[in-house]
Amino acid sequence: MLDLNVNITNMSKRSLFLIVFIFYIYVTIIQCNELPLCYNQPAESCPLQNKCKCVKTGDSALFCCQVQSNEDLIKNFECSGAKLSTITALHIYNMTADNFNFGKFSPELSRLISFSITNSYINRLLGRLEYMHQITCLNLSNNAFGTEWQDPLALENLKMLAMLDFSNVNISSLPTIKSQVPMFWLDVSNNVKIHCASLLDLMERSRNAKYKLYFKKYNETFCMSSLSFHWFNSTEKVALNQVEIINKLYEDCPLNCSCKWHGIEMVQETKTLHTVEVDCSNKQLSSLPENIWLLTNHIHIPDYNEILCSNMQYKVKVIDLDQKLVCIKKADWTHYMYYVIAAELSVLLLLIGKVSYDYWVFKTAGYLPWPASKMPKLPCDWIFE
Structure with a gap:
């Protein structure tokens, strides 16, 4: 009976392991290959003007329209009756504000997975998304931003970010992306001001971070390249395939x-x-x-x-x-030693030749040549006498 129970237990463990393994394969292979979708609502879903500007569209989704500041947004969060700790999707539509401060977002929205701000005019983008570590999709499309990012590291905490939508906006540079997902999707289509240098920087970061970078609406994506020649300056619209060629040139840069x-x-x-x-x-x-x-x-x-x-x-x-x-x-100092040795050998050969010549003259004529005869005698001269 004990052996039967043990076998049943082992089979249960193997079955559990198989289920977990299949789930892991589904999450890492199937889901990661799918394009992440952001939560968006049509304009018709906006609440009436005389009521709260935010409305729940599901158990964990919130839709806000025509808010005018961070404070106005928070006030309408409260009047919607939504429990922020349960909200996983937020869409802000048609916001008009002097600035939007990501840093003032409530920590209660830490479960947020999809975050969208669309069809809005915001003059300045401030702060960082500090508590939104689980956001996988960020949609900032169809907006008019008055200035660039005040903090280029505004999105650096979004390690799970898999989709970033910057289509139909007027920014020239992207904030720093430090995503750690295996596949990252970017939409910068119909962006009339984005600089090619910003896309090249993102491509370089993706190589170093070892995640695959994909572009949504590939054929509708262009960037601006400033060209400086001898007598004129111009700005050219460059297709995405040309940017990838430039990126390949950087990859092939000599070591x-x-x-x-x-x-x-x-x-x-x-x-x-x-x-x-x-x-x-x-x-x-x-x-x-x-x-x-x-x-x-x-x-x-x-x-x-x-x-x-x-x-x-x-x-x-x-x-x-x-x-x-x-x-x-x-130049290495040891190279000069060859010249020193050669000079010493030359002097030695010259001395041997001179001594041999003096000895030959002494043997044949019986006297030493003038230079040798004028030299003082040494104690060892008796050997040659």
């Missing part, structure tokens, strides 16, 4: 060198040309890096044969660089 992207040149009916500066100076290099460029990647560089070095005496093509001209090894 121990620094790469700086300057801009692009887009001419009709020709390939897009990227201007990249590769700086390997003052790196104590004894040889040129293998991937400094150019025959290997000349397919991607239409004018590779026209890239010249400006700091040489004569204009030299980078592709024809001689390592002896650009890689100079630092």
